Amino acid sequence: MRxxxxxxxxxxxxxxxxxxxxxxxxxxxxxxxxCGSGALSRLQSYKDVMDIDAVVLSHYHNDHxxxxxxxxxxxxxxxxxxxxxxxxxxxxxSEDEENFKKLTHNSTKGxxxxxxxxxxxxxxxxxxxxxxxxxxxxxxxxxxxEKSFVYTADSSYIDSFISFSEGADLLISECSFxxxxxxxxxxxxxxxxxxxxxxxxxxxxxxxxxxPHFGNTQDLVREAQNYYAGNIQLARxxxxxxx
Ligand SMILES: [Zn+2]
Ligand SMILES: [Zn+2]
Numbered sequence: 252m253r254x255x256x257x258x259x260x261x262x263x264x265x266x267x268x269x270x271x272x273x274x275x276x277x278x279x280x281x282x283x284x285x286c287g288s289g290a291l292s293r294l295q296s297y298k299d300v301m302d303i304d305a306v307v308l309s310h311y312h313n314d315h316x317x318x319x320x321x322x323x324x325x326x327x328x329x330x331x332x333x334x335x336x337x338x339x340x341x342x343x344x345s346e347d348e349e350n351f352k353k354l355t356h357n358s359t360k361g362x363x364x365x366x367x368x369x370x371x372x373x374x375x376x377x378x379x380x381x382x383x384x385x386x387x388x389x390x391x392x393x394x395x396x397e398k399s400f401v402y403t404a405d406s407s408y409i410d411s412f413i414s415f416s417e418g419a420d421l422l423i424s425e426c427s428f429x430x431x432x433x434x435x436x437x438x439x440x441x442x443x444x445x446x447x448x449x450x451x452x453x454x455x456x457x458x459x460x461x462x463p464h465f466g467n468t469q470d471l472v473r474e475a476q477n478y479y480a481g482n483i484q485l486a487r488x489x490x491x492x493x494x
Contacts, residue, residue, distance in 0.1 A: 280373035309404030310388035382406030425461035
């Protein structure tokens with residue numbers, strides 16, 4: 252499988268970029284994990300919008316779902332232009348019914364995932380874990396049967412990330428704060444906490460994403476290196492992992 256970072260900012264996208272969105276591909280199947288602000292525009296540098304087979308959403312904060320609405324419009328318009336009738340499945344949790352309902356539109360269908368069960372989509376199997384965040388949010392462990400990675404989505408540090416992530420090949424962690432800052436109250440992690448999860452769960456590679464809009468984000472990597480000996484990369488648009 253191959254992962255491409257489409258958007259990596261927390262909260263809002265800085266000029267020319269996007270908030271949380273990751274393109275997941277294998278054997279011609281393509282899926283988006285989250286669809287934040289700016290994602291639809293940036294995605295098109297890598298993939299035709301109509302070539303997306305599914306979207307899976309971690310939670311309903313705007314920096315993870317802002318472009319779902321325009322994604323729905325793009326499918327509506329392209330279906331009309333191409334005289335097709337394709338329907339895009341958008342998977343989300345149903346603990347927030349109002350937001351879940353919005354996933355269904357003319358050319359998209361909202362599908363509720365049961366976070367206690369494995370979700371099978373295309374070649375991928377996804378398991379979920381509820382995170383610690385102001386709204387219901389689910390981390391995902393994704394495998395294609397060969398490799399696996401964990402996407403923390405948004406969360407403050409919780410020990411259960413370690414057993415959930417144990418033995419994965421990659422951790423994509425939200426990293427909203429620097430080491431000397433405590434994100435617990437607002438439901439986010441700092442660089443040391445990301446490194447702690449990667450180290451304790453024996454994960455060989457770490458991508459720090461969901462960046463803050465202050466400080467020098469390269470410092471996030473330097474700080475994490477003090478607690479984790481594996482390979483650390485700072486998320487950026489177009490960064491790919493896998494084969
Ligand atoms: Zn977020
Ligand atoms: Zn959030």
